[in-house]
Amino acid sequence: MKILKSGALCVLLCFGSVCMYAQNEPLPVSTPDYNKPKLFADLPDKFTVDVKALEPLFDVEEGQSVNVRLTGPFNYHGTVVSKSSPKNFSTKSIVIKSTNRQGAVLTFTRTLNTDGTYSYIGRILSHKHSDAFEIEEEKGQYVLVKKHLYDIFNE
């Protein structure tokens, strides 16, 4: 009986400790690292991109390799890792993980506007590097603009 009582007390004490630990577990608030290495230091801050020339990417299947010439000095090689659902007729997206810019992922999206025209967005980024590119429309053409990672992504 004494052993049972001691055992029960032990269990209660352990349970209480676990509860206290759970209550005191620090909440996950991590400071961004603004000193991550750059991935695109060799590339200009802005260059035009021919989005029409990227359209064939939407027909590439998951798992297939692609070589994309984004601009003169910037060839992007990678593997298609994800695509948007084919049931979504108004939005097409493709996600390509790079093999020549380690860690980078290109996401390219075409959306159907209400007037029947198309708009394009996209980005190339790596959570392990401090720089990234974003596709923007500027004066009727599309450009890739270099940004800081935390201009695009945040916790």
Added chain:
Amino acid sequence: MGSAALFAQAPILNSHPSAQPTIFLDFDGQTLSGTSWNVNGPLYLGPSNMNNDQITEVFNRIAEDYRPFNVNITTDSSKYWSAPARQRMRVIFTISYEWYGRAGGVAYVNSFTWGDNTPCFVFTGLLGYNTKNVAEAGSHEAGHTLGLRHQSRYDPVCNKTEEYNSGNGSGQIAWAPIMGVGYYRNQTTWHNGPNPYGCTNAQDDLAVITKTANGITFRTDDHAATT
């Protein structure tokens, strides 16, 4: 956390159903593809593991944060799909954090207007399923998608002391900015204060939320100012 029966169907809640811009609070899990989160292929995100009472409280807290604006906070997916593609956001409350790492939540800045259904996330288990903390993270991450950066704190000589301004005070009157860290203070609001890029880089949260691209305006004041 409640019995399994309470997880069966999240309550259908809307804060401002006539508003077009929509922030959808998704508690029942999601399979995700074709977004910048899909670095390693499809994502299978588990549900929030919060019961209906908890979901309702989280909803009410987030709805209160966004009350000044013509935006519908909803738990109804049909409201999300009927909103304009470039004026909507899905906030996924999920226990599945391992694919990303340890954080309260994560978002792409300005993704509210991307139009490609990129969601943001709140990791409920890492916040202890605490309704206040989960709601704080929900408002915070949705804020990023609207274009908000963090509200930071600096010392008198402009050294950054906190990436996430943790606010001031204690007890009932303690306060923190929503885009700082609001877990530890009773009240949180939108704020006009320095962002992480420098002590003189002021971010007016209200102005950013209501910028033209978001399509979000202020609600009409139901009690006009008096002289």
